[in-house]
Amino acid sequence: MKTYSRACLLPLLILLLSSCVSSKLTASWVDPEFKRSQVQSILVLGVSEEDLLRRTFEDEMVAQLQQYGLKVAPSYRSISGKDIPEKAEMEQWIGGQDVDGIIVSRLVGTRQETVVQPGYTTRLGGYTGPYWGGGPHPWVDPYGGWYGYYSGSYDVLHYPPEVSYYEVYIIETTLYLVATDQPVWSARAEISSDKDTNRAIEDLVTDLIDNMADKGVI
Known part of the structure; x- marks a missing residue:
């Protein structure tokens, strides 16, 4: 088994921040040769050490994707959130599932923002x-x-002026086609929020799903 480094954790546990947006999509891409019919069933893989947050994210993604008539399953029911199975083990397990695509969501960067309220x-x-x-x-x-x-x-x-700081987390979410092991859609979002965690997760997933629909992926 391999252990997750904190650099690749989905940062859903740090969303309770102030004076900032909850979710904003900054970039997206789709393979121009991809056809909607290539994906009928999807496995959702949210990368996080926090089981509760990972499950909340995956369940929200599953619920919204199912509205498009897709067969979708969360990975937390079969894969631990703290240990990464070896590639051969994962490939064997995936091969036994009825899965056309795999969505992987992970952290790729952070930055700090400053908010100044003038005195x-x-x-x-x-x-x-x-x-x-x-x-x-x-x-x-x-x-x-x-x-x-x-x-x-x-x-x-x-x-006097009041200065506050908050972190912005850059999340990359990618859909891989199992048949080719190649990405067919990807998007980046910046998240931070003054809302509760569940609402922030819902907003993030909604932005991702809306983009997938706009791009003709689902």
Whole structure:
């Protein structure tokens, strides 16, 4: 058995992030010679150490693909999420299944984004502008003398800028044709979310399925 490295894990466990989009497809490709009739049954392989997240992803993919009349199965029922079977073992197992295509989804990159909310200054009521900024006529003192001007300084509230960071995960999902062992469709998506994990997974899968439909893959 081989063990997954964390570099290839599907990062569905880190989707609870703030101030960012949930899912965005950035690129896709389809083999121009591929024909829809070549794939009638699909196995879904989500790469993740987290069994719950992997199962959620695979089940969502299965549910949405079945709406297109395909026979689809999740891999978690037969393949461990922590150990990779040897190639010969996998090929033997696949050969015994009624599978035309295999969808593999994995992490291929990350980057950090920065969100800056600008600071601002405000006052707790009273006069808000100097003479030269639209206030009363210069010979009318809005502060009532030097002490009012001095003590009013403490009514000014300053809120500094707020800086936050979040990670963007780049996911590549590819459909392989079992008969040729070659890719026939692939797409990349960037994911990060302020939503709950299940909703983020649903959004990601919906984007992928919509693209497959637009490309004539399903």
